[in-house]
Amino acid sequence: MPIAWDSGEAPDTSAWGAAIGKAGSVIDSKAIETTKAETQKLVEAASTGGFRISEEGVKPLRAALSNMQTRLDELSSNTVRRLGQAPKLGSHEYGQTVAAHDQKGGANELGSASIVLDQLAQVLSDADTALARAAGIYKENEATTADGMNVGQA
Template sequence: MAFEADGGQAAPDFSIGSAMGAAANYVAMGGLNAAAIAQVSAETQKLVSAAKSGGFKITEEGVKPLLQAVRDMAKELNSLENKTVLLSQAPQLGDHPYGRAVAAHDQKGAAQSANSASAVIGQFRQVVLDTEEALLRASGQYKKKEQDTVEALDRLKG
């Protein structure tokens, strides 16, 4: 059974301005799950849309600390992912039917369910990437990043 936040807890603020901070705080409280990520993702998509339409702009200088925070979060997610890789393996609980059944159940809850650590980290990683895209678009740096990525991929091919 995956962990679900207590329904009596105060709901975090997932507004555009505090989506990343709210998610980080929610992680610290142990309540991050697929539903919370979906809320954060929806707010992040609003940010991306606003940046695409020109409704959200920021200077290159002003965006630097925000990009640094987003990139630091990406590094944190990589670290968390490395720490949770063992969750994808079934625990060794014996070679009898009950041990195998419990091990399969534990593995499914830890690494395969919608609220598993692996799934939530993957979903949160997408939120972080979308946030970076919004910030780069808002500061006019997105096309340069796209060009740099294409050039890097071309160099790998050739």
């Protein structure tokens, strides 16, 4: 049964294809490299006290990172295992060549899906480390300030 559109005409689906193509390329190695660099800046800022956040403020951020890591682990365990296997394209030379190329591009090359997923996992870990450090520095700063106020009152 055909789909009935309200206008009576089928929509132009070329934009959908373009959107799907864009969505598939969102997590690429260049985007991950940029994100890694920015995350390292966050880690450095947290380490030097240039970035602080309260324990209550950091809880939802760290929970979101943990949730992302869990989902990434689930995705990786299913996807990377499959990407590491050459697709079955027949025993002829061309099929074997294409299968080897697909396997290499999916799991072994720089910029492959499995490498990018590993890099994303590292970004999530680095971001969590930065948030933990920033919360620790915030807590230390609060303790130092409270101690300073108590010394003046004694």
